[in-house]
Amino acid sequence: MKSRVTSAIDFNALGMQSDYARVPYSSDVSAYGWIPVPMVCFNGGNGPTAVLTAGTHGDEYEGQVALRKLVQVLSRTQVEGRVIILPALNQPAVAAGRRNSPLDGGNLNRAFPGTADGGPTAMIAHYVATELFPMADLVIDLHSGGSSLDYFTVTLAHPGRDDGEAQAVRRLLDVFAAPYSIITDGSGGGAKSTLYAAAEQCGVPAISTELGSGATLSRHGLAIAQDGLARVLRQYGIAPDLEVPQPERTQFVKFIREGAIYAPCPGLFEPFVATGEQVEAGQVAGLVHRLEDVGSDPVELRFKANGTVAYRRFPTLTATGDALFGLMVVQ
Template structure:
């Protein structure tokens, strides 16, 4: 363990067996000067072998991954394993408790704080622990997400482009094994850029697969099933569950979303009336929706158009919008030859 991290745990990652406890995030408040917040953690280990780190609850209002990892933690036994699995179903626990994207402790968005700081805010301390303690151990990291309150996603999985052709092909293989209908490449230009967990993992070389499984702060049953079965397939793929029976993945459509012009934003405040559906193929210039002014109801609504052609991977969930809110995210197909870096 890194000496600089301020988070500690009774769990020993080198001990065989199944350990169920927590990470202890130090917090000092008016009513608890030397207190800590418990971040639930499960570690299963059986001898030598690969290490998989499974994460959900980076954002507290995304639920498919949280429940999928709870199910997996209850289901697996050390005898099933060859190696080690570390499961964190609610990594940003304060946000999970509050059902919010960001932490109520410091308003921190965990997936915008990597690589974190040992002596930073609560959210920065969590990011630092993942970066300095968990990532160096990992042969695979799975980070399960959804659209939260503001977005709805078609179930999909994503990777960042690999640094070498060999590394990139290994990541593309993870997309195919996980088995989401859509697997896409992104450099994070439309979101967290270099402040996300996958960006931090590039320093250690740990392969990271991220999944988007639904949205609207609701539970998508198909996203939940994909999360559970996809993670089990990945664990078998890397050799942690060598004898475990898993379902076969379906076909994966390889796409990309690495430029900001594939995102559609609100140019004004108002009530958004979408004129395209999640999963729909749209053309450049097509009318995407209307924004109706609530303080100037007699004015014609503002038209919003798609700047590029593509498939709608996510759309805004709430109707009330402000200027700068993301309304749609598009993806475009890539040739198989382009997936090799």
């Protein structure tokens, strides 16, 4: 079914255009209204097309700011190819400062490929998958730890469905050049329901990122996003005049499932290590102070494997089943 989302942008017209992806939404206060998802298109004619998104989760800010800054940069730069930018993809979640949409509870990065006649989250996913991906030669979806995680700076990608796609993904990771890169099947997260997994199914090389911690702005993560975006647009011939810093070589790592630690009970989480630290099997990772039993000893958490801390829970208050730590190792 064709997407019900519309836009006044003519993606084939030359120059810069700014409008919205207009998502139909009937509410108590607006029977025939639509949700305005901001979108900017730069088209310089012949050349590859990059689709760049952020705000897929509304409480992750490095990507949102990086794409807004990129709009200003590209408005003063010669663009040879085409760049489609959506810095607040899940606009209801962005406006609310929440991971998921307050309208339907939808987690956009668990909603792909979406449906044309679903709720707002499903319609946004369907529009991206059916209208934008067919135009794209590469996709970058910028994420951070958001309200619940302190995340090390990494890029992530699905492996591609054949050798040619694998090489295209590897090139995109190498050019973006975050400190660490992970090729994953997504089994520890959204599996095939994420934006970059859906791009893979369309044959488009795509990467995602994790750039910061908490519902705030990391200047380090922001710089990685800005530099990586500029390198990609220059190296792919889309904005060849951009000045970019010389990157360090990205290091390829992988998540280890036995490295994950989850909260065994409700309580107050006291971590003993930070993201980026090297840890060993048997090392004490932290404590959970039981919320309802002040007189009992706290629950001691220990790592079950050697590795580097990839992420750590950000809030202190925790519930049974919350992810507290994840580990990665060099491939």
